[in-house]
Amino acid sequence: MKRANGFDPNESFVVGDVVRAFFADLPARGEALVAQWRALVDRYEKQYPELGAEFRARVEGRIAADWKERIPKSVPDKATSTRAASGMALNPLAKDINSFMVGTADLSPSVYMAWPGKVDFQHPDLRPTCGINGSYAGRYIHYGVREHAMCAIANGLAAFNPGTFLPVTSSFFMFYLYAAPAVRMGALQHLQVIHAATHDSIGMGEDGPTHQPIELATLFRAMPNLLYIRPADAEETMGAWTVAVAAQNTPSIISTSRHAVPQLRQTRRDGVAQGAYVLEENPQAQVTIVGVGAELTFALSVAEELKQQNVPARVVSFPCWRLFERQDVKYRRETLRRHEGIPAVVIEPYAPNGWERYADAGICLTRFGHSLPGPAAYKYFGYDVPTLTSKVVKYLEGRREGTYLQGEFVEL
Structure with missing residues (x-):
């Protein structure tokens, strides 16, 4: 192919003089186009200051500072x-x-x-x-x-x-x-x-x-x-x-x-940026209840019911795994306190896969949902405070009896 087109077959990646001449003025032409564009934008900004400022911000990828x-x-x-x-x-x-x-x-x-x-x-x-x-x-x-x-x-x-x-x-x-x-x-x-x-x-x-x-x-x-x-x-x-x-x-x-x-008095918008944060702390906690999204209210209610049964509990809201992983290890440990031997139980009617990174047990779903009114669907799958509380209590009993071991994620 090289011979047929007049090239030396022993040379590779050669740019000939004809090609160089054809493209020789490209840098100057490009610089001229850029100069023309900048001059046009400058004139526009002088003639229409507000629109010009907005245009400049949009081109630079900035949205309103406020x-x-x-x-x-x-x-x-x-x-x-x-x-x-x-x-x-x-x-x-x-x-x-x-x-x-x-x-x-x-x-x-x-x-x-x-x-x-x-x-x-x-x-x-x-x-x-x-x-x-x-x-x-x-x-x-x-x-x-x-x-x-x-x-x-x-x-x-x-x-x-x-x-x-x-x-x-x-x-x-x-x-x-x-x-x-x-x-x-x-x-x-x-x-x-x-x-x-x-x-x-x-x-x-x-x-x-x-x-x-x-x-x-x-x-x-x-x-x-x-x-x-x-x-x-x-x-x-x-x-x-x-x-x-x-x-x-x-x-x-x-x-x-x-x-x-419900609108929960303990939630914080700045806590979302940390991925997970403590809603209710208890120095004597025997268990951490992890709540997520629409089911966080269940976590708070379960913790309150556990306290009535003399089982001190703490509550963590966990809106975003990836944001939590960006936090330093000290913050992550202090949020979950698993390193102190306090087990964490997550409440979320989703597949449990992945929660073993952050919890010891999960009240999750491993089957598809059901066609029922919303409150009835929660009830059908055991997402009511008495049932959830009973599962947490039985899990803690199983931990004490050796039925459940630390490091083994349990689906409750």
Whole structure:
């Protein structure tokens, strides 16, 4: 081939004079284009100072410096679903900060991501077809029932000059299984996308096993460079959004409940950034009850019932494994206190896989859910305070009797 095209077969990787001459002016042409662009931006900033400043910030990947101040400082004092609390956190951000591009897989009424006055991203002539107003200046995307496409498009938005757009997707948590390859690619490429996943437990109720996630959290907790955050109430939900917006090179899944959960006086939004933190301490504790997400309220109630039975207990909230792993070993030990011989029991109606890193026993699920009203589903699977407390007591008795050994994870 070299001989046929007039090259010396004994030479390799040779750039001929003709080729060099063809490309010789490229550096100068490129520098001229850059100079022209910079001059254009400078003129634009002088003519339109506010828009110019916003444009500069977007190109540099910066969002409004006061974004944290837009996340509500106060939260409801009545039982509220964490999906509703998630909307309370996002809507003020998306309403006023143009970096946010928000969308949902055909579930707008259920995911609480639509802020007042939002403009839908679509061609204005489509109104006769779908009845929705919008324009290509809009920042709310109706993806339809296309979870994988939704998350793949969000990756593209995030990859375009990173930081210019901050994409938010939303759907039921179970449906992120369809989107898992795109979520994984976002994590692999260090793209900041926030996935707002709702209906994240058996407490969602009547839609049944197809919609009730059991194994899915294990997948996303194991996925490298992904923050899977499961907040317990509105206060922790505010903390989850604070973490996710600040995580510039990492996608996040904020996993929230369909059903209303109590607002817990002990929770702290800043605790979410640590991955896990102590809610109730007890120097004489015989057991640590680990609670997660919508079931944290069970952990607190079980600890209170144990105290009534003269079994001192402490409680830890554990919204995010990966954030906890980032803490130093001293903090991790002080949070769990397992090095003192205090066993930890986790309460979460998900697959137990992985909890053996942090707990000695788990009241978890190893089967699919059931089509029942939310409260009835919890009751059916033994997630009521008397049953949960009895399991913890029997586990502690088994530890004393040698039935259960330290270092062996037990499914209760």
